[in-house]
Structure formats: C-alpha cells, structure tokens
Amino acid sequence: MKGPASPKGLALTVTLCVAGGLAMLLLAVLAGTVIGEAPLPLTTVGEVLAVRLFGAAHALDPIDAGIIWNYRLPRTLVAAACGAALALSGLVLQSLVRNALADPYLLGVSAGASTGAVAVTILGVGGGVIGISSGAFIGAALAFALVAALARAAGGGSAQMVLAGIAGSQLFNALTSFFIAKSANAEQARGIMFWLLGNLSGVRWPDVSLAVPVAVAGFLACLIHARALDAFSFGRESAAALGVPVRRVQLLLIGAVTLMTAVMVSLVGAIGFVGLVIPHAVRFVTGPRHFRLIPASALTGAVFLIAADIVSRMLIAGQVVPIGVVTALVGAPAFALILIRNRVQA
Template sequence: MTMAAVSHQTRKTAQRLGLFLASAALLGLVIAFGVGVGELSIPLKTTLLAITNRLGLTDSPLNRIHETVIWDFRLSRALVAACSGAGLAICGAVLQSLLKNALAEPYVLGVSAGASTGAVSVVVLGVGSGAVSLSAGAFTGAFLAFLFVAVLTNGARGGNERTILAGVAASQLFNAITAYTISTSASAQQARDVMFWLLGSFSGVRWPEFQLVLVVVLLGLAVCLYYAKALDAFIFGDDAAASLGIPVGYVRLMLFAVTALMTATIVSMAGSIGFVGLVVPHVMRYFFGPLHRTLLVACAMMGAIFMVLADIVSRTAIAPQSLPVGVVTALVGVPFFAVILYRSRTAA
C-alpha cells in the first residue's frame, strides 16, 4: 500500500471517528431535549443537572416536581425510544444484507405484524395463563412471520420482488389475525388501548422496560458485529459466502433469530413502528460505506436519534393530544420507500 493510500485511509478513519463522536453528542442532546418537552416544559439545564445530580457528579437544588417528572416518566421514555430506534435500524441493515434486498426491514417483511399478533394474543387471550411473557409471545409471532416469508420465497426466482410480496402477505395475514382477536375477545377499553398501542407509543414504558430493551439491543448488536464479515459476504450472494468458509445456513438462522428477538422485544413495548429499519441503513451507508463493522454501529446511533426525534414530534405536533409514533415514522419512511422502489425499477 502506497503512502498516499495510507494517508487517505487515515483521513477516512478520522472522519468516521469524528462522525461517531458527533452522533453520540447529538444523541445525548436530543435525549435531554426530549425529556424537557411536554405539558410541563423543563429547561435543558434543569434536565442535565437532574441527571448529574442522580449520578453524584453535582449537588444542585432543583424543583422537586421537575425531578420527579424527569426520573419517573420522561427520561425512561426517551431512553426506551433511543434503544428501540437503534434496534430497528440494526435489524434493517442485517435483513437488507441477508436478503440482498434494499427494501427489507422488519415492518415491510411482516415481522412487526407477527410480533404484534403474538403480543396481542398474550394480552387479550391470556395465552399461557401467565407462563408466557409479552416479549416471548411477540418473539413467537415474529419468528412465525419469518418462517411464513421464508416458505413463500424458498427456491423461487425473482427474489427481491417475491420477498416483498411475501412480506405484504405476511403483514396482511397477521394483521387480520390481530384484528380478529381484538374484535372477538377484547373489551371496549382493551380494544381502544391496543389499537393505539399497535400504531406505536412509548407512553407506558418505564425503567424496567428500558433495562430489558437495552440488554436485548446490546446483545443483538454484539452478535451482529461478531458476524459482520459474514454480512459483508452475504451482499455478494450465498455462494460467495460459502466459498469463504462461512456456514451459510447456521449464520442465516442465527441472524434471523437475533433480529426476530430484537423486533419482538421492541414491539412488545412500543407497538409496531415501521420504516426506521428502511430509512436509517440507507442513509448511513452513504456516510459510512457498506462494511458492517462500522455500518451497524452507525445505524444504532442514528436510529436512536431518529426515534427520539419522532417521539418528540408525536408529542408536540397536535398537543395536547399525541400522535402514534408509527404515524410520524411512516410520514418519513413511505416517501423514502417510494424513492428506493422507483430507483430499483429504473435500474432494472
């Protein structure tokens, strides 16, 4: 490698490191801003002092009501939103590589719909009589949706188009099962609560939910990073990956299971939120390139920022009422989806 090439690579690495640091700082700022937004407006300085007070770094006197609102309601909500956005963005990047499909993400492939069906079955029908948790029910539904799409697309030609069509079919099937379950088994109040939740909402999440989703997303990110080189190889096809000594079937199953687990955990807490896994990976590839070792971390950071901003918009757009956060992400994601679909058609 020449000196010029080494110098170029060093500059590129420095630029990416700078982008990572800037993203981390922006994420912290967005979370702090999100904590201050609401019916009771809290200054950014108060939010930062409340956090540093709790961490033992400062000892500033603060309004007791402000501290209670920050710690008991808003900070946990913002952190769950950040973890959810990170997880969905990671899932989108992984699925796009595994399926070699620019439109792949949990919502489009019907995985979110399957997870919703599993979660609603636990809540409304009481499946398992308490033995099955909400997250376990959502995971079961998500994995069934994966299997449904895999069966429809296995060994078929026209992979990209067929995968999307299978995802549409999975979404319609599981959404129909969910609607039937709610219509026939839920009370009026349950039906209202579940239907709003299904469109995406962080209103009921607290610290226990944050602890769970943080562990799941960090574990999922670690597994995906471990298989980062395999994901790079999958871009060129299964045969290319196998020629490099990658156990294609095992790795594919492992990564599908990890993405299903992350999606299910997020859906069980916040409902079905679409298009985060579609938009964020494409934007991050533009800035960080296709190598998954850096792409996955970048997707996690930007997905977290995007979701916290979407949650802020959902709480302020029609205040004092709230929009489902899934509506906000769809307003951004659907035009992006249309652009990608149009570009793939013209490139064909």
C-alpha cells in the first residue's frame, strides 16, 4: 500500500494542476477571441495583443483590431468571470442549503438582481445615486432574505428552501415584467427582454474591470472557507461541533454569492443552469472536497460560458442568440442525466 504523498510531490501535483487549469482557460479565451461571425487568424490576435499590451510595432487593420480589442476580448473575459462566479455561487448555495437543486437562479437571487437592475434603469430608483450594479445587489439581497424568511416560516428544510426560491423567483420576475410594461417604451422593452435572457453584446472594458475583480474576490472568499463548506455539507450542527463559526461564515458566503450574482446579472442578465449543473458535473471528477471543487468549478464554469458564448454567436448566421438560451439547451439535458445517474446510484 502506498504511503502518504511527500510535501514535494504534493506541491508538484498542485503546481501542475494550477498550470493546466490556467492553460485551459487561456486556450478558451483565445478561442473566444478568434472564433466569431468573422473568423480572424490567431496571428492577427497575437499581433493586436502585442501592440496593445507591449507596444509592439505591427501594422494592424483598424477594423480587425477594433473587433478583437474592443469587442471580442472584453466579451470573452466577462463571459469567463460570469461563468466562474455563477458556478461558485451554485456550489456554495448547494453546500449551505444542503440541497442539490440550489443555485442563484432557482433561489430567486438572479430574479431579485434583475428586478433591482430594471428598477434603477427604467424607474430611475435612487435618483442617479444608485448604479445598476448597486440596484442589482439590493434586489438580490432582498430576494434571498425573502426566500430565507419564507423557508423558515414553512419549516426550514432544504425542500422548503427550494420551493420558497421558486415562489420568490416568480414574484420578482412578475415585478420585473410589471416595471417594463408600465414604464418602458417599445424599444426599451425589447432591449431589456433580450438582456434578461443573457446578453454579452454590450460588454466593454469597463465591465471587465468590474466583473473580473468581483469573480476573483468571490473565488478567494470561497477558497478560504473550503473546510467550512466541507463541514456544512453535514449540516449546521455538525459544522458548529467542528468549531466553525456558523453565523459569520454563512453571512460572509451568502454576501459573496449575492455580490457575484448581482454584478454578473447587472452586466449580462440572468443566465440559468450554470450554477446548477457545473458543480454536479465537477463532483463526478474531483469528489466532494471543496478545496478541489472550488477551483475546478470556477475553471469549468468559465470555460463553459465562453464556449456557450461562441455557440450563441455562431448558431444563427447574422444573429446573436441570447446566451441564456444556449446554457438552457445544454444545461437542461445535462441536469436530467445527472438526476438519472444519481437515482441509479442510489
């Protein structure tokens, strides 16, 4: 029988895994930048990046340079940040709530964030002082607080949490539709409805400067509390018995999930199934330990949403399909397979 791995061997394994993950993410970002309605050579992408990042002296076609630097690259980076953040949010909620169906979309967090963002955009809530991301955060926090209170009143179980989340989602989706019908003109209504299905078309560099730091901060917050999440998988009482400060960790992680979801929804709209399917798929490979689950889920979510964005641009010639449609078309069958596999194993 093999003995425990040496510290050097463990460090080498971790280094190789990190290097492999970063290489996979880099390849996905390059694919998202190269592939599109007008395919561009990889050499052109390299020249544009060399000029923009390192001041190289390449002769660039201004149209190609604009497509790569001002459109595809920021769009791909935001897609990666959004995919990682949503996957992490689903993973954390599934551990805290102890329900395999928990994710920001089903628990009403995404719907609340959409309502907050629409209220700021259409109704002018906040009088210009509150931005779209702040409005989305307030809406997401209110939605989760309502869902948690309703679940507690109904008995506090994980099944009640999911049912309360469905009710909360319907409520906030109805409020969003009411705000749009009441105050938006036809052009605004069309744009918002397209955005609510998930839309990366309007993403630019200022959005990257918001999405990427929030995703990185959320990732670090989750990774720091990986052992606490392992303990929560056995219940709050077990976590408390193991010395986890339950209330503080719950508030911190729920705050991180709410912030990540709110920022991503305010930028690209509500995208379903990423937080639901990705953690389950990753568990089949890494097992249940969160120290491995967290980075693997973030990486898989980032690569998956970049791939979904590429498909959304290529699926119909001359038209961009909302990315939420693509994630649902892939996520619904994948989740059905996960449910069937879990039933067979049980």
